[in-house]
Amino acid sequence: MKSGYHTNSTRSLHLYASRSVTVSSVIRDTVIVNISVYRFEYKPKKVKTEHDKKAKKRKHEYTDGSKWRFLEHKGPVFAPPYEPLPDKVRFYYDGKPMKLSAPAEEVATFFAKMLDHEYTTKDIFRKNFYKDWRKEMTSEEKSKITDLNKCNFSDMNEYFKAQSEARKQMSKEEKLKIKEENERLLQEYGFCIMDNHKERIGNFRIEPPGLFRGRGDHPKMGMLKRRIRPEDIIINCSKDSKHPKPPPGTKWKEVRHDNKVTWLASWTENIQGSIKYIMLNPSSRIKGEKDWQKYETARRLKKCVDRIRAQYRDDWKSKEMRIRQRAVALYFIDKLALRAGNEKEEGETADTVGCCSLRVEHIKLYPKLDDQEYVVEFDFLGKDSIRYYNKIPVEKRVFKNLQLFLENKQPEDDLFDRLNTSILNKHLQELMDGLTAKVFRTYNASITLQQQLKELSCSDDSIPAKVLSYNRANRAVAILCNHQRAPPKTFEKSMQNLQTKIDEKQNQLSAARKQLKAAKADHKASHDDKSKKIEEQLMKLQVQATDREENKQIALGTSKLNYLDPRISVAWCKKWAVPIEKIYNKTQREKFAWAIDMAEKDYEF
Numbered sequence: 001m002k003s004g005y006h007t008n009s010t011r012s013l014h015l016y017a018s019r020s021v022t023v024s025s026v027i028r029d030t031v032i033v034n035i036s037v038y039r040f041e042y043k044p045k046k047v048k049t050e051h052d053k054k055a056k057k058r059k060h061e062y063t064d065g066s067k068w069r070f071l072e073h074k075g076p077v078f079a080p081p082y083e084p085l086p087d088k089v090r091f092y093y094d095g096k097p098m099k100l101s102a103p104a105e106e107v108a109t110f111f112a113k114m115l116d117h118e119y120t121t122k123d124i125f126r127k128n129f130y131k132d133w134r135k136e137m138t139s140e141e142k143s144k145i146t147d148l149n150k151c152n153f154s155d156m157n158e159y160f161k162a163q164s165e166a167r168k169q170m171s172k173e174e175k176l177k178i179k180e181e182n183e184r185l186l187q188e189y190g191f192c193i194m195d196n197h198k199e200r201i202g203n204f205r206i207e208p209p210g211l212f213r214g215r216g217d218h219p220k221m222g223m224l225k226r227r228i229r230p231e232d233i234i235i236n237c238s239k240d241s242k243h244p245k246p247p248p249g250t251k252w253k254e255v256r257h258d259n260k261v262t263w264l265a266s267w268t269e270n271i272q273g274s275i276k277y278i279m280l281n282p283s284s285r286i287k288g289e290k291d292w293q294k295y296e297t298a299r300r301l302k303k304c305v306d307r308i309r310a311q312y313r314d315d316w317k318s319k320e321m322r323i324r325q326r327a328v329a330l331y332f333i334d335k336l337a338l339r340a341g342n343e344k345e346e347g348e349t350a351d352t353v354g355c356c357s358l359r360v361e362h363i364k365l366y367p368k369l370d371d372q373e374y375v376v377e378f379d380f381l382g383k384d385s386i387r388y389y390n391k392i393p394v395e396k397r398v399f400k401n402l403q404l405f406l407e408n409k410q411p412e413d414d415l416f417d418r419l420n421t422s423i424l425n426k427h428l429q430e431l432m433d434g435l436t437a438k439v440f441r442t443y444n445a446s447i448t449l450q451q452q453l454k455e456l457s458c459s460d461d462s463i464p465a466k467v468l469s470y471n472r473a474n475r476a477v478a479i480l481c482n483h484q485r486a487p488p489k490t491f492e493k494s495m496q497n498l499q500t501k502i503d504e505k506q507n508q509l510s511a512a513r514k515q516l517k518a519a520k521a522d523h524k525a526s527h528d529d530k531s532k533k534i535e536e537q538l539m540k541l542q543v544q545a546t547d548r549e550e551n552k553q554i555a556l557g558t559s560k561l562n563y564l565d566p567r568i569s570v571a572w573c574k575k576w577a578v579p580i581e582k583i584y585n586k587t588q589r590e591k592f593a594w595a596i597d598m599a600e601k602d603y604e605f
Helices: 050-061 102-113 123-136 140-146 154-168 174-191 283-313 319-336 396-406 420-430 437-456 465-479 491-518 520-551 558-563 566-576 586-591 593-598
Strands: 032-033 035-041 092-093 096-098 191-194 197-200 234-236 254-256 265-268 273-279 364-370 372-381 388-391
Touching: 035 364, 092 154, 092 420, 096 154, 102 123, 102 154, 123 593, 174 191, 197 283, 234 491, 273 372, 283 319, 283 388, 283 420, 283 437, 283 566, 283 593, 319 396, 364 396, 372 396, 396 586, 420 437, 437 566, 465 520, 465 558, 491 520, 558 586
Parallel strands: 234 254
Antiparallel strands: 032 035, 092 096, 191 197, 234 265, 265 273, 364 372, 372 388
């Protein structure tokens, strides 16, 4: 790769047709991608160029832990103010129309928009919504509205459905006007200047108010997500920049100049008290470097994982109970990709746990089950209240230790009563610099993908069949990491539509074969080509149906974006001549631009 080379963002991303990327001996410590610099652990040659000197200067400039020297941006775009419903759209209570105050009406519209969703049938959702809705009512409204079951939101629901349909039917001119306004906002608020780089901002729009859904059976579902105002926002920028201006008549909560962090604005959301951030786009230089470092740390674990595993196996026999507990927990984090389990923040009520915070009630031991010995059954709510349920055979010594940990304990007692995440993390740091439970998760996810791709890929397969193999490999990772989802609401309908297409294509193929059989010799070739084409289309539809069915309750995106070294996927695409856009969409390709330009077909995690 020549010095100063920049990737053309408009070039074809069909990797089998792309150039081979090599790192020259002159600039082996850098690769430049989309005006973004990614530093790697290559040792540069002694020959120094101006590029090397600048790279060295940049490297030395940030040894104090700072992320930038200059940061300027325009701040966030706030959600538009609430527009009251037309008078003809009514809310009914106990069969009678009732005019609501603007704050109460706005919250009612959130519920009305979700009327067709199963959330609004769940008791906990309805209970939380009603409690928060009453806080927005006037005293008169509170005295009248005393039973959610007597509330009728159907008129509102129909209005929003009509609005949605009207948006779909908009003219080209109307759509263009909206597109132009969005582009104007993007150009004004969607970029920042960071150390002479114009960087894309990821999420410059503040999320509008609404009802909290959560994942799984979250105990706070239905609660009101309040409107975020300028007074809630902390702005972060450099002192010598033009500070963002708040909307007229308002002020920011605070303006600070912290160059040890990369966020541009932050606020605390009211449901769980967590801090939200406006960050750089995943394709930015800093995000790319952070991504690369994350996967390089996981690759470092690969070099010492055998030693670590041997050590925790030895620790199962330790005379100290705390060391045995730590070793068994680490075994589960490694084998099952469990999260360590952080202590809950103040006010957090969801009963979610990780490995270190498992309770006695979360596991059952079976000396023998279904012809397998020493089986452990896990059943608990993990992150985002997603249920983790698994039965796995374990080694005899792990099983015996678990029996020991359970002795004289009640169901609500801690399984690992001499362990917490702080103790575990301190130990992990001693095993390898930068090692955390998440690094194990990243390592095991990436190594699983690589192994599965080697087993499933076949050179004789068509492109759709190869993509199916990739998705199956990705699914194995998603299952390992417990990345579940509820089947999409339209799943059955979409599968029926797909089956109809398959049936039609099979009928076309039967007809084409009959025509081929009846055709004269000089016409057989053209009929044969037609049959082959229909066969190919049919196979593509059948593969699509298989993929969709297997994927209905598994979320592939989380592992693909956060736990899988993208260089594995890029290398696989190059090796098997699969267009990269079959695996990564446009946004994902931007996020992993560094990997697309860096990884060769023989890359090994």
